[in-house]
Amino acid sequence: QELAGVESFYVPGHEDWPHYIENALRAHEIYHLDKEYVVEVVDDPRSRGDSPEVIIVDEFTGRKMIGRRWSDGLHQAVEVKEGLDPKQETQTLATITFQNYFRMFEKLSGMTGTALTEAGEFHKIYALDVVSIPTNLPLVRDDGNDIVYRTEKEKWRAIVDEIERIHTKGQPVLVGTTSVEKSEHLSKMLGRCWCDAYPDPEDEEKTVEHRRGKGECHATKIPHEILNAKNHEREAHIIACAGERGAVTVSTNMAGRGTDIKLGGNFEYRLGNALEEAGLVLGDTEHLAEIDVIRDRLREQCESDEQEVLGFGGLYVLGTERHEARRIDNQLRGRSGRQGNAGESRFFLSLQDDLMRIFYRDWVTNAMEKLGMTEGQPIESGMVSRAIARAQKKVEDRNFEIRKSLLEYDEVMDFQRKTIYGVRQEVLEKKGTKTRVLAMMVAEIDRSAEAHRDDAKGYAEWCLKQFAFELEESLAEEAVDKEGSTERVVEAITARYDEREQELGEELMRKVEAYLLLNAIDSKWKDHLHALDALKAGIGLRGYGQVDPKVEYKREGQMLFEDHLFPSIEDEVASLVMRIQVRRPEAPPEGAGGRLEGGGDAGLVPRGMGSGSGTMQQPTPAQVRAYQAHVRQVQARRAMGARIPASSAFDVMKRQKSLAASQGQKSGGAPAAAARPAPAGGAAQTTRTAPASKVESAFAGAARNAPCPCGSGKKFKKCHGA
Secondary structure (H helix, E strand, C coil): CCCCCCCCCCCCCCCHHHHHHHHHHHHHHHHHHHHCCCECCCCCCCCCCCCCEEEECCCCCCCCCCCCCCCCCCCHHHHHCCCCCCCCCCCCCCCCHHHHHHCCCCCCCCCCCCHHHHHHHHHHHHCCCCCCCCCCCCCCCCCCCEEECCHHHHHHHHHHHHHHHHHHHCCCCCECCCCCHHHHHHHHHHCHHHHHCCCCCCCHHHHHHHHHHCCCECCCCCCCECCCHHHHHHHHHHHHCCCCCCCCCEEEEECCCCCCCCCCCCCHHHHHHHHHCCCCCCCEEEEEEHHHCCCCCCHHHHHHHHHHHHHHHEEEEEEECCCCCHHHHHHCCCCHHHHHCCEEEEEEEEEECHHHHHHHHHHHHHHHHHCCCCCCCCCCCHHHHHHHHHHHHHHHHHHHHHHHHHHHHHHHHHHHHHHHHHHHHHHHHHHHHHHHHHHHHHHHHHHHHHHCCHHHHHHHHHHHHHHHCCHHHHHHHEEEHHCCCCHHHHHHHHHHHHHHHHHHHHHHHHHHHHHHHHHHHHHHHHHHHHHHHHHHHHHHHHHHCCCCCHHHHHHHHHHHHHHEEEEEEEHHHHHHCCCCCCCCCCCCCCCCCCCCCCCCCCCCCCCCCCCCCCCCCCCHHHHHHHHHHHHHHHHHHHHCCCCCCHHHHHHHHHHHHHHHHHHHCCCCCCCCCCCCCCCCCCCCCCCCCHHHHCCCCCCCCCCCCCCCCCCCCCEEECCCCC
């Protein structure tokens, strides 16, 4: 508080400080570069050009999640930590849990090699049974016991020595790491040798044995490939070569799932490269003989290499750390020993690994001390491997309870989501939009009458502001009286609504209703999601009051839905449907040579387009679309009550006139008369000819009995048309 220059963080005006400080601490201490995220330039249309961005790395797959951002200001805190310009905070428009998303399907099924460890969760959440299918060929992979070291330094030294031993033998190695940072750390160790760093072999302190004993170097550099979120573009090439003789591949979880590493090399990949070098294309009928020769040679070579690699023991999978879920470890092991092939797997661990530090550090440390084990000496025992598996089971149970709790909290939102999306779908299908809008107006009328009890004048003013409708004094008094009723008010406003429908036409009125409903639903649902997030963030404190936070969340979440969300949608739709202005296009001037694109649709072409002296050149479709978008924006702002200068509604038209003049258009002839087209389903209407100065204003062509375009709620004849 002293550093921030405030007396207290917990007084009005400073309540955001604790949130900022918490995010800053999380960004610096919990989220690490090249582990939870990377920083690089993204070739993505949603990015801001060539500036670097913070990209989240998926914990389980090791892949970049471009376009995903942490919420509640955390992403901005990480951006500031890395010296980047923070982007604007985003707001959730729609959300759903994976569980509820999958439960929307009538039928569910799946196939994976690692579902058996999660059989209980599949049964409880989805009511699905997991069936184990026997392998096509017997599994002959040798899964070695875990090897545990005291420190990470000892572990990495042993891993490098093991990789060097296997590589020298000619056996391919796949090394699995848990983060980008650790994969790059191991890559640096594999690429470092004594000769590069210490060129003086006469010095005893710089002998190979001495430096290797310290874990600082090894005899030679080990050629290897690194596969992580930073170079995922080369994934296909790296995986295709990972099974070749002596290959060393250091990877994150990217190579731990859905990957079939071909022993001896990938025949299809080699064939493609060979044909490209020879300048041939597969399927070229003119060079079939040459292609067949290359294909037969490579197939024979791949088969020979495969047998050679199998003789070395197949693919060796080396894990550098246990994951929280056994399923992820099983996925890594599953890269080896596929289709009955030979293979090996082993995990190298240390007491400083996250899983061991949380569960078994003291137990294993005491055991190592009692056995008199020295530095660098590991423990290799089936008992240790079983203890680690039990620790993983505890973590899996904890994570399942978290997911189960999340699902219980989401039950409230799931019901609300289905309700609001059901309404939205009906609106999209144009089902009963008029009935729905009228029902919203009736609900608003009743609520306002209750709020203005015994205040007829205030109720009449509200009707004028809300519906642009002058309510008779007797109707207002009847509505606000305790013994009265709003039925006559509803009848009067319904009649006015029918008049407006006749003015606009039935088809256009349905479009207006759907437009207003969709905009209100989307906008208010977004705000509702934000309110639910805020409620969930603090609801856990209710437990200190001896109440169930989940029950309280369901109760208050439903109150927000019923007492706030729908009334806010009804208020917005009811206030706009009677006041929104839809401008119709003028008829084109005589001799203009055709009609404007979209000229038959209301609100697409502004008034005055065909007026003025001279003949204006027919605009291009692109100009018309740009102009139409501008006019719709101006009309929407004016409908919401914003004061828009009259000239701003015609700036595009003026630019078009200037463009026509610059192209040599000459004025001539008298101004062409502009006629207002008849409303759909109604008789043609005529209006008084306005002066030229008023034609260029925002009120041109407004009907005398229609609401004034300025948004005041009064009729045009009693406002700007007086």
